[in-house]
Amino acid sequence: MKTFALAGNPNSGKTTLFNALTGATAYVGNWPGVTVEKREGKYKGKKNGVEAKIVDLPGIYSLSPYTPEEVISRNFILDEKPDLVIDVIDATNLERNLYLTTQLLEIDVPVIVALNMNDVLEKQGISIDVKELEKTLGVPVVLVSALKNEGIDELLSKADKVSNTAREGSSVLEKTEHAELVKKAVEVMKEAGIASPTFHAIKMLEKDEIEETNHPEEAKRIAGVLPEGVEFDAISADERYQYISSNCSIHRKGEKAERAKEKLTLSDKIDKVLTIRWAGIPIFLVILLIVFGLTFSEDLFFLGRMGVPFTPCFEGNPYFEGLFWTDAGINSPGVMLMGLWEGFSGWLGDLMNQGLEAAGAASWAIGFIDSVIIDGVFAVIGFLPQILVLYIFFSILEDSGYMARVAFIFDRIFRKVGLSGRAFIPMLMGYGCGVPAMINTRTLNTDKERVQTIRAIAFFPCGAKMALLSAIAGVLAENFGLNAVLISYSFYIVGLVIAILSVILMHWTTQREKVPPFIMELPAYHLPQFRALMIHIWDKVKHYLKKVSTIVVISAIFIWAFTHLTWGWAYVDPEETGYAGTVLHDLSSWISPLFTPMGFGNVQAGASAWAYSLSSITGIVAKEVVPETLEVISGGNLEAFVAASGITVGGFYAFVMFNLMTIPCFASIGTAKAELPKGTLKWTLLFWVGASYLLGIFTYITIDFTWTLAITLPVIIGVFVLAYFYNKKKTEKEEALKA
Amino acid sequence: MQKQMSDFAVGESGRILKVQGEGKVRHRLFDMGLTPGAEVYLRKKAPMGDPLEFTLRGYELSLRKDEAQYVVCEMLEEGKK
Structure with a gap:
């Protein structure tokens, strides 16, 4: 089967096209850099009989990579040699997109250009002369709208045909005054027998780092060809853009001059409001507050607290009480959905128990099923509604293009701590x-x-941590x-604050470097696509239910079994004799002194301490x-269990804090291992455990023994001051060395 | 009149004369379309005056003053294009 690769600028619609081609449901968003891995799928055309493997690549602005995900795209096209490259171009942004095309x-690979977002262009009253563009570029051009599924089959029929004939690379630079130079360099690469000599020769002239490391011999020879003082990378970029603006952009018709300045599009108007200089940050915080309110609030928009009387309004309507409203106010959609599920699962659980009793099941069997199904599976599914509601709002913010602006607004603050505003996007994703x-x-x-960003992400309350919070x-x-x-709310803000503080410390000590630059495209706002939104949500539900049916069920069975079995495999009924003597009880009791400094160890929680220890480990x-x-051990009555354990407010708060801030999960350890530079994983894990342990202690003693702040605050400030001066000294030394 | 892109006031536009600086960042600026001859227009500034949002080649690009200072422009006067 043939392999077609989708390449193009970030946010040009490659993934939307990929989904349209393969029927897949890959994640699409409205900011540059949604796809950071290559993805594969299959296209099977019913009408044209074409079959091909489609590979979706991360977006790139140029074939001189700047970030790791851009290297993936370059390597794929050069090393894996696809049969054809489909160059996806955002037709509303022709010039910059064609810059990549020229590269x-x-x-040496067949190329076909897919002019995407044609529908948007038509709305603006602009048309592109495809025939002329084809002539200029020398490769076929097809108008498509990936979103509306237009032109897809035509694109693939043409692609199939084009991929049958090999194509030799050619460059627009061969048509300029530097043609001689390019020719000489190409000769060198040809002699060395390197595939795609034109491409490699030009990259070599541009002094591309990857190229120079891969072919050091040729690099020397080509450096000899290059006249003294000629900056070929500047020349090539310049020539490419000149070529595009004088030969390609003219094929755009119907555009009114100076549109950008005179006529404000809707996108511009929205943008004007959302990113007003003095209000950008407050607006973001308010949006976040509204989103959290719609998810968690049992008094939506604080109407109840503002004195709106609900009971008289809804009097005599018993079905709605509790579910949609209470005395305190109206429930948010998140709480409402959760109430619905609780009602349903409660009814189902009762029915199940009655059925089991009627069938004469043994009491331990009923207990087992209650533990695993009701306290385990049902309880964990119960968190899904709120997670989904929050996720929907985040998706809308992302899809609309607002998130990219958030990076723009927060860059200044992030720079102060040593990151670029770009790093705010993965951190916000950490909320999901x-x-x-x-x-x-x-x-x-x-x-x-x-x-720094990967380590900080662990502090953000993700969907799973929300389950703990609710x-x-x-x-x-x-x-x-x-x-x-x-x-x-406070845990969401605390997560953000701790993330930022930890980044500051790292930036001053172990991860010192100059603040990386912030060069980012800001996409146009658009209405979120309903279909894409539904796809995101469905994916999230599937992912969550999969986790429930595997990890959650297995751990529920494991926990139930070893909290009901002794070391000698004898069955114990905790309701009669307590958990003492069971395997997990003993194991967790031994380690519970470890948690005493945080206020939920053996000293404070006594006989119940093992439950907190166990859940901190299984977490x-x-x-x-x-x-x-906790639900399984407490038999579904967490409130009574916590009350009986004798734990203090500080201890319980510290328990939550420790679990929110420590190593997030197995999946995150695996991902961190893959994404972090070699050798840093063990330090990262140590950092997470250490930070959460210290935070736990701090939380506990601050709440229960507030006077300790007199000691802890100076220590914390001292650490930051020390780190600050350490960084300053080192920087001065480095600058002295340079001078 | 010449100005660095970092010194633009909101609403001003200019035509790029040269891009200074070095290495990867400079190359990135080229890749994003900041090449001599291109017209840039400062749309707005972020809270606290930095970064800046420019319109060029029909799209929006956000840059910090640190990077924008490398780009030298000939200013274009309103209505005299």
């Missing part, structure tokens, strides 16, 4: 799930920036009289397992 055409967030750090420029909401409210919504598998472990 792709230098490689840390795994894709860590993979997304490939869009960052330097290894050190990636290390499980303990009841405890916070009933046992300690705290406002659960505010506490949940490393996946964070959903923390509430699950």
